Amino acid sequence: MKVEWKKLMFGLAIGAGMMMMASCSDEENFDPGGSPGKEVPEPTEKAFLSMRLSTGSLAGTRVAVDPTTSGRTEEQVVNHVRMVLYETKNNTVRYSWDLNVSTDGVNEFTGGDVVRGEDVPSATPTVSRFVTVGREVVKQDYELLILINPPGELLEITEQGNPRSYLSRAANMTKESLIQPYGIAADNNFYMTNHQDLIFVPEVELKDNQRMAEENPVRVEVERAVAKVVVSGVPEVVPHGDRIDNLKWGLDVTNQYTYWMRKMTFIANSGGVPGEMEQLNSGYREERYAEDPNFTGFSAWNGGNPAGQFEYLSGTPELTKDFDDYDYTLENTMEAVEQRHDVTTRVVISGTYTPNGFGSVATRNSGGISFYYFKGNAIRVEAMRDMVNDRNLIPQELRDAGLEQAINDVLAWNPNAFNSPTASFSVGGLNFYYEGVCYYTVLIRHFSNNMVPVLMGYGRYGVVRNNVYQLSINKIIGPGQPVINPPGTDPDDEDTSWISADVNIMRWYIRNQNVEELL
Numbered sequence: 001m002k003v004e005w006k007k008l009m010f011g012l013a014i015g016a017g018m019m020m021m022a023s024c025s026d027e028e029n030f031d032p033g034g035s036p037g038k039e040v041p042e043p044t045e046k047a048f049l050s051m052r053l054s055t056g057s058l059a060g061t062r063v064a065v066d067p068t069t070s071g072r073t074e075e076q077v078v079n080h081v082r083m084v085l086y087e088t089k090n091n092t093v094r095y096s097w098d099l100n101v102s103t104d105g106v107n108e109f110t111g112g113d114v115v116r117g118e119d120v121p122s123a124t125p126t127v128s129r130f131v132t133v134g135r136e137v138v139k140q141d142y143e144l145l146i147l148i149n150p151p152g153e154l155l156e157i158t159e160q161g162n163p164r165s166y167l168s169r170a171a172n173m174t175k176e177s178l179i180q181p182y183g184i185a186a187d188n189n190f191y192m193t194n195h196q197d198l199i200f201v202p203e204v205e206l207k208d209n210q211r212m213a214e215e216n217p218v219r220v221e222v223e224r225a226v227a228k229v230v231v232s233g234v235p236e237v238v239p240h241g242d243r244i245d246n247l248k249w250g251l252d253v254t255n256q257y258t259y260w261m262r263k264m265t266f267i268a269n270s271g272g273v274p275g276e277m278e279q280l281n282s283g284y285r286e287e288r289y290a291e292d293p294n295f296t297g298f299s300a301w302n303g304g305n306p307a308g309q310f311e312y313l314s315g316t317p318e319l320t321k322d323f324d325d326y327d328y329t330l331e332n333t334m335e336a337v338e339q340r341h342d343v344t345t346r347v348v349i350s351g352t353y354t355p356n357g358f359g360s361v362a363t364r365n366s367g368g369i370s371f372y373y374f375k376g377n378a379i380r381v382e383a384m385r386d387m388v389n390d391r392n393l394i395p396q397e398l399r400d401a402g403l404e405q406a407i408n409d410v411l412a413w414n415p416n417a418f419n420s421p422t423a424s425f426s427v428g429g430l431n432f433y434y435e436g437v438c439y440y441t442v443l444i445r446h447f448s449n450n451m452v453p454v455l456m457g458y459g460r461y462g463v464v465r466n467n468v469y470q471l472s473i474n475k476i477i478g479p480g481q482p483v484i485n486p487p488g489t490d491p492d493d494e495d496t497s498w499i500s501a502d503v504n505i506m507r508w509y510i511r512n513q514n515v516e517e518l519l
Helices: 150-157 164-168 210-215 379-388 396-401 405-411
Strands: 006-014 045-054 082-085 092-099 128-131 136-138 142-147 170-172 193-194 199-201 218-224 227-233 243-252 257-259 325-332 347-354 369-376 377-380 425-427 429-435 437-443 468-475 501-506 508-515
Touching: 045 142, 045 210, 092 136, 136 210, 199 218, 227 347, 243 325, 243 508, 369 379, 379 405, 396 405, 405 425, 405 429
Parallel strands: 006 045, 006 218, 045 218, 227 468, 468 508
Antiparallel strands: 006 136, 045 128, 045 136, 082 092, 082 142, 142 193, 142 199, 170 257, 193 218, 227 325, 243 347, 347 437, 369 377, 369 429, 425 429, 501 508
């Protein structure tokens, strides 16, 4: 029996929830279908498809109540757009077009594949949206994928004839590589793709001519593939009289694996446990979470080996980010019971701490004041050395608190530890801050207490792509830790914390986290 095909033109409207991209296009129609030894007849009819891409509000979200920001201009530049159509009958790439579309992030989209407003008034391009020129396709059901500023590996994955399963592979990359040239978070080259899976395009939505396709484009929303973190605030220092200077920050426990497209999962709910599954084109953005390649089974608490999955800070690194600066990281999520320190992305804050009465303040670069700290008491280096040599000099209050035992623990660890130390340490409850350098850690929250009030509830921690996590530090009530120790397997929700934080996620969707106290 003879099989008859129809061709259509395909027009697209792409909506980028965070950014968009453009490039050049030229692809021949390709038909991988048919059975071996059977001739596939030439199409006898034409139809058309167009697409509208938008980098503004997202379909299915109520933008009026969702806090968003367009972000930096460098996060919105589009240099290359690839449009991919998968045949639903065999889940392979039927068409893969590189479009002639671009924007500098300030001016409207331009290029040979952009529909002009004088041709189709409803398709007038802006800096955040455009409609593609109608494309001729074989009439059948498709699934649509849009890639903006895609890396080379992804271009190979989406060549004609490749299976959809290639798109589901986990990608491996270091945090440093994200912002390097052609990295997925490099200035003027942010990678973006569909924000809610592939878009089903049934054949009944394909149009009979190019103009009809351009007047009725398929809407596409895209999002960036990384999360953004901002730390700010002018923290009050308590006890009064102490002070902290040279505040810096960095990210720790950052994921090295991600999916090319966000994997949808359960949304937030007041019960704190997974409930309703995310649905296409519905719900609030603030309710959404994601499932990454190491979502479960990787915390050492659960017998996993997180070392090969995440990058960690340790020791006394010199952090470089100033307050109000930003940084990017891959998505990192986990099931509720695995919300543990060793797999949860966190912010590390450093500073030069000076206890009240310990002399003038110096920045880290020129050297702060070294001191010891034991159970709320700051101790000068000279005073500690005297107490080590003559235990009778230990004040009774400190003796009762266990300082003498702590000194013995330190000496057992290193007999020369008190002899002009030049490296920070923490042993037996006694901390030494070389040149006053100290560290604080803040686990990054995703769902707020209002969204998931139950401790260790689903989605309370983690970072999800295309969200801005804005942490505001309000108060510092102690010198923190002298070194960064590898995170253990403690639960993310505990009765006490070094820092209490209130997170608010940000077109970039914004999540704010207020950190009330740093200890």
